[in-house]
Amino acid sequence: MTDRLNVAVVGAGYWGPNLARNFRASTDWNLATICDLDGSRAQRVADSLGGVPTSTSLEQVLADPAIDAVAIATPARTHHPIVLAALDAGKHVMVEKPLADTREHGAEMVERARAGGLVLMADHTYCYTPAVMKIRELIADGSLGDILFIDSVRINLGLIQPDVDVFWDLAPHDLSILDFILPGGIDVPVVAAQGADPLATGKACVGYLTLPLSGGAIAHVHVNWLSPTKIRQMVIGGTRRTLVWDDLNPQQRLSVYDRGVDLELQSKETADSRAANISYRLGDTWSPALPEREALSNVAAELASAIREGRDARTSGESGLRVLSVLEAAGASLADGGAPQTIQTAIHAGGTA
Template sequence: MAAKSPVRMAIVGYGYWGPNLVRNFGEAEHCQVVYCCDLDPARQQRAQRRHPWLRVTGRWEELLADKELDAVAIATPVHTHYELARQALEAGKHVLVEKPLTMRVDHAEELCELAQKKGLVLQVDHVFVYSPPVIKMKEIVDSGRLGKIYFIDSVRINLGLLQSDVNVVWDLAPHDLSIVDLLLGRMPRSLSAFGAVHANQHIEDVAYLNLDYGDGLIANFHVNWLSPVKVRQMIIGGSEQSLIYNDLESSEKVKVYNRGIQVGQDPEKRRQVLISYRSGDLWAPHIPNDEPLARMAAHFIQCIREGRTPLTDGQAGLRLVRILDAAQRSIKAQGGRVVL
């Protein structure tokens, strides 16, 4: 690909997420969406009707054989991610994969090694990492404003969309796990997870995860397909200040509270367990209203053109697959703690 040529893209999978990828990559600078690939004839017709300029096909091999095609974005069922990504990388294509990267740790490791060997960009669409509120949260945490992080509580619940190939942990937890991965920059030491099956005989639709990051920091995640109300909230408690992120707020999605406890520093007083409560101001930073998926698409194209490592590269995807795999094993062991 010439230095100033547009990146020629194919979108693979035109189901729930595929149309969003076609739109955002179609609007991205230095990008040209040339293919849409889906096995379903009805989806092919829908894609062709909506985007008459696209070359719509049901033949994946056609994309692999096109030497002028630079990259593919894979938005297919999770169990297909590994094989499609592997074949695309082998064919010399840069690859974007929807979350989670794969369903197995060894498969995620193999994709990371293959992308590195081939000198290709492998990026995972952890879309919330590219959202302005999360970028602002990262800025606040890195500034030290919150002090030492004590705990993280995250809730992502709603009614549906029930999946048929993965449980609620693999479907919803990657969003919040990827946010915490960005904020903390390290893996947990261990985890315990509980899940329950209601709507399907084999797939958990309600789950709770407890992650221990060491140094007194624990993080809890509640994911649920059966809740009558939709909640997307994360609370980060710090020694100095605390932060609440509510993705459903139309404005002021991030709020920083100068509230908490203060333990007396005098050794004599500490023996008396002297604790005071602090109640100060509330700060809601200005956050732009940019579309996260547009940022993610632009970042992928930029990384290809400039030879950069994506913010959510294969290694980021691998870290989450390790956590998800451990959570699944813990659920099957009735909450048994798994060391990572």
């Protein structure tokens, strides 16, 4: 299948222009229209791309039989009705993070796409950066060994959002990355969340998430709007190697350390770790070469491939729903003084996410 697919970008605010630019440059797509309630805003984006049709009517866009897919870049509270309308019109859908404003809405979107045989893709952009795609590869091929721990930090002196707390604003990035790089996704039973609001804004501005992983491993996510320094870093410790991803270091985003702790069991029969000899391994450090390609160009290519191959996108609606499930359970934990809360996995009584 060589013909280009037709896509409409819905929303010309902050993220929409980035989507439009990448769809415009893609060999897989024809950017058919830019839709926004503010016609002048849509026109400015269209003019910046050398001229693209615009519309202020979502209904007209969805009624166009030539449109194969819509890419939604509107506030999270609007995702549910727009996505359902697009799916009901037979369109494939990509929607920016978070998938929806509630888990219930996200589950309905996933079910509707599944029933219609349509692709519902979450725009978890970080998952398509060359660095994160390489991390996924290194974990999958066993280069790091079994995962022991993951520490993720995303802090900055950022804008305090009026409608969401720091967890809903920043943690979707880290959670979507964990879901992408871990075999089987975020398959965790509980989450604990601690947050603070030292400025009395009415919402958590500093937060910590703790998630137990399989095999006794643990993941920890730190998000913060109040830090004067900007850090985007993830440390993944394995039984063979440890990886550090520093997103703000363009010269060496990934570093792999052949360092760690080795346990040589004295008794293989009992395999008692208390009787183990502990030694420290200090080996080489290397930095994998990464291709230079904008993440959103990979996002556009993945959406086209999923549609043409009739498969789920690598960041599917189910992936977005798993992220929402963790966020909602984290909110319950926060309200319960940090007590661990069960993460809901069932879409409804008869199915699972």
